[in-house]
Structures are given as structure tokens and as C-alpha cells.
Amino acid sequence: MSTVSDAARASAERALESRTSGRRVIVVSTIGNALEWFDFMVYSFFAVIIAKLYFPTTSPTVSMLATWGTFGVGFITRPLGGIVLGAIADRAGRKSALTLTISLMALGIAIIAFSPTYEAIGIGAPILMLLGRLLQGFSTGGEVGCATALLVEYAPRNRRGYYGSYQMVAQATAMLCGSLFGAVLTRSLSPEHLISFGWRIPFIAGLLIVPIGLQLRRKLDESPAFVEKSRERQLSNSPILDAATQHWVPVAAGLGLTVFATVGTYIFLLYMPTHATRTLHLPLTDTLVSSSISSICYLVLCPFVGAWSDRIGRKKLMATSLILTIVTAYPIFAFMTAHPSLLSLIAGQGLLTVIFSVHQGCYPAFVSELLPASVRSTGISVSYNLGVMIFGGFAPAIVQWFTMTTGDPLSICYYVMFGAGVGLLTLIPLRDRYSDVLR
Numbered sequence: 304m305s306t307v308s309d310a311a312r313a314s315a316e317r318a319l320e321s322r323t324s325g326r327r328v329i330v331v332s333t334i335g336n337a338l339e340w341f342d343f344m345v346y347s348f349f350a351v352i353i354a355k356l357y358f359p360t361t362s363p364t365v366s367m368l369a370t371w372g373t374f375g376v377g378f379i380t381r382p383l384g385g386i387v388l389g390a391i392a393d394r395a396g397r398k399s400a401l402t403l404t405i406s407l408m409a410l411g412i413a414i415i416a417f418s419p420t421y422e423a424i425g426i427g428a429p430i431l432m433l434l435g436r437l438l439q440g441f442s443t444g445g446e447v448g449c450a451t452a453l454l455v456e457y458a459p460r461n462r463r464g465y466y467g468s469y470q471m472v473a474q475a476t477a478m479l480c481g482s483l484f485g486a487v488l489t490r491s492l493s494p495e496h497l498i499s500f501g502w503r504i505p506f507i508a509g510l511l512i513v514p515i516g517l518q519l520r521r522k523l524d525e526s527p528a529f530v531e532k533s534r535e536r537q538l539s540n541s542p543i544l545d546a547a548t549q550h551w552v553p554v555a556a557g558l559g560l561t562v563f564a565t566v567g568t569y570i571f572l573l574y575m576p577t578h579a580t581r582t583l584h585l586p587l588t589d590t591l592v593s594s595s596i597s598s599i600c601y602l603v604l605c606p607f608v609g610a611w612s613d614r615i616g617r618k619k620l621m622a623t624s625l626i627l628t629i630v631t632a633y634p635i636f637a638f639m640t641a642h643p644s645l646l647s648l649i650a651g652q653g654l655l656t657v658i659f660s661v662h663q664g665c666y667p668a669f670v671s672e673l674l675p676a677s678v679r680s681t682g683i684s685v686s687y688n689l690g691v692m693i694f695g696g697f698a699p700a701i702v703q704w705f706t707m708t709t710g711d712p713l714s715i716c717y718y719v720m721f722g723a724g725v726g727l728l729t730l731i732p733l734r735d736r737y738s739d740v741l742r
Contacts, residue, residue: 328457329469331519336450336473337480338405338516342412342439342509345481349502350577350699351587356420356498357429378692380437381444385684386543388445392680393542396529397453400680402520404446409513411438416506448684455671456528456679456741461613464737467667468609471660472602478572479598481505485576486591528676528741542681546674553673554686559729561690563625564666566698566722567659570715572597574699575652582712583643593648597656604657608664617665618735624662625730628723631658636716655719662726672736694722 346353384404392400414435421428451470458466484505492501532538539545546554575597576590612620632655639651674682698718705714 328453328523329466331523332401332450332454333469333473333476334516334519336446336470337476338408338509338512340443340446340474340477341480342408342415342506345484345505345509346415346436349485349505351580352498352502353432356422356502357418357432359421378440378688378695378697380440381688381692382685384441384444385448385688386444386681387441389448389681389684390542392445392449392452392684393539393678396533397449397456397526397680398520398523400445400449401453401523402517404442404449405513405516405520407438407442408446409510411435411442412506412510412513414438416503416510444688445684447687448680448682451667451671451683452676452680453526455668456526456676458668460740462610463672463741464609464612464617464665464668465606466609467671468605468664470667471605471663474568475572475598475602475605479595479602482576482591482595482598484508486588486595489588489591526676528679532676537677539677542678546678546682546685550674550678550682554682556673556729556733557670557683557686558690560621560666560670560726561687562694562729563628563722563726564663564687565691565695566719567628567655567662569695569698570702570719571652571655571659572601574702574715575648577699578702578715579639579643579648582706582715583639583648585643585645585648589645589648593645593652596649597652600653600656601660601663604660605664608661609668612665612668612737616735616737617669618730618733621662621665621669621730622727624658624660625723625727627658627661628655629720629727631655632716632719632723633713636713636719640712668737669735672739672741673733675742 384407388400388404391403412435414431418431418435419428447470450473451467454466454469455463488497488501488504529538572594576587576594579585579590579593580587608620635651635655639647670683670686671679702715702718705718706712
């Protein structure tokens, strides 16, 4: 009897320890990942001000194109960061790579936060801004693959969708904090103070949180899947080569699914404030309020959808989201354009975000399940960052240029429909592996 009781007690303690470790990984990954994305995204919310301070020209449109171009250039280093840091994660461990990413991000944040303006140092100002963006891009390039692999590998078999969805929760938290910072600053500071120093406050706040993020990640336990592969000596000696030669099909599939994931993120949640101010002529404060509400919807829905996908599968939910986006994007943008107001913006942006959340709640786990643990971080990093660089990073500049060239304020919705179409065509032939044992 005593032996049975001791065994039951030991089993209960192991189960409790497993749940506690899982919650710790979710919290640490989410906090650290949100910190990475917060400063990366704040740039977009203050793009109009940055354009005036660092890219002054006689044409406001040209200044905005230069600003969004610099935003996009930061994405050029993302695939490189994904390859280098993803390979580190697959060879040295997820923990080591995640600690390195946040350190590099801190350097990029500091450069942007304290760079003098064009008026003070001339051409050196946009060069410094570009350097900060390149460092941010390299760091963030490794963040997604490493953090997603860690979350999914820590998850119980029937909870991978829920755990993986916290990758999206981290991004939504960053978007929400950025929107709230912007809304509070634009309401509490005069335009002069906002331009002179107010826009720097969110970057400095992010920089102050870096030591906390570093400390949390140093205490993080390594992924059980990585530990098992290491113990069995099944780690890849060349994860980059193996991902490119032995696992190129799932990497390519991840790239196709990332097209909609990145187009939706950067149009629905990041570019909308600029679109609403320049095309719909709404106040910046209203656009930030709407973005905050949309981020809350995204934040709440992604874990719910992730948990739902653990029960019924991910593919059918993702397909539903993609089809609904293709069908509803045009009428929603047409409605917002014909009736520009805070309420119509909240309704339109909110509905698009809700539909998008159904895809994103499933996306991290679905892509992770396509790849084995030996190349999971590298494979996710490569497919995700190539997709983001090509279709997401330059999305604001593409939409801005297309709208200016055609004069059609609805140009933005065509790009959204294109991204959803690519995602749907990629998804159709793939098998849903939500009930499989994670390799």
C-alpha cells in the first residue's frame, strides 16, 4: 500500500512539475517575445513623426515612402538572423538562442531611442535609424523560430495548438502596448512635445525592461524535445543544410502559409493607423484606439482558437479564415472608405482581425508539426522570415506606392486578398498533423 501511495504521490508531483514548467515557459516566452516585438512595432505607430525628423523632404509622400522603406529594409536581415540564430537553437539549444536574440534587440533599441535627428547631424541620422532597424531585424529573425519551437515542444500532445498560440499572444501584447503608448502620448502631450521627445518614450521603456527579459530567459529550462535529441545524439550537425535538402517541402509550405500570416499582421494591425490617417483622414488618436481594440481581440481569440484546434484540427479552421478573408476584404475596406469614422474603423478593423485570429491561433503549431525537432527552429525561422521579408516587411511601402500610383484607396484590400489566396492554395494539399506524436 505504501509503495502504491508513494508511486501515486511521485506521479502527481511529476504532473504538477510538468504543468508548472509549461506555464513558466509560456510566461517567459510570451514576455520575452513581446519585448522583442514591442519596440519593433512601435516604429510603425510613430512612422509619421519619424518621417519628419529623419527623412525630411519637400514631399510628405516621399518622406513616408523613405520611412516605410527603412522599416522594410530591417526585414532584409531577418532571414539571415533566422538562419544563424535558428541553427544555434537546433545545435546549442533554444535557451541559448533566445538569450542572444534579446541582447541583440537591446542594442538596436538603444540606437533608435537615442539617435539624433536629421536637423542635428544630417545624413548620419537616417543611417543610424537604418542600423538600428537592421539589428532589430536580425534579432527578431531568430526570435520567432526559437520561441515557437520551445512553446510547441514543451506542450502536452493535446495542447500544442494552445501553447503555440502564445507566439501570437506575445505579438498581440506588443501591438497593444504600442497602441496604448501611442494613444496615451498623443492625448497627453502637445504635438511639439510629441515630436521633440515623446515618440522616444516607448523605445526607452522597452530598453528598461531588457534586464528583466534577460534574467527570465537565463532561468528558462531547455526544451524536453531538444534534451531528448541531445541525449540520443540525434541533433543535426548542419541544420541549415538538412533543412534545405531533406526538409525543403515543409519549409516551402511554411513559407506559403506565412504569406497570409505576415500580410494580415502588417496590414490589419500595423499599417492601419497610417492608412486611416492618410487615406481616410482620421485623427491619429482615433486610429490608435482602433488598433488597441483590434489587438485585444487578437490577444483573446488566438489562445481560444489554438485550444479549439487541439480538439477538432487546425486545417479546417485555417481554411475557413482564408476563405472568409478573400470574400469579405473588399466590402469591409469599401465600407470604411465610404464612411470614414472611428466607429466604422473599429468595426472594419475589428472584424478583419477576428477572422485573421482564426488562422493565427492555429498557425504556429501547424507549421511546427511539419518539421522534426532536429531542424525545427531553423526550418520555422527560414520559412517565416523569408515570407515576412518578401511579403510583410515591404507591405506598407507597396500599399503606399500602389495607392499613390493608382489613386484607388481600396488598393490595400487587393494585397490582403492576394495573401489569403496564396495561403489557401498552400494549405489545401497539406495533411493536418494535430493528433500526431511530435517528432
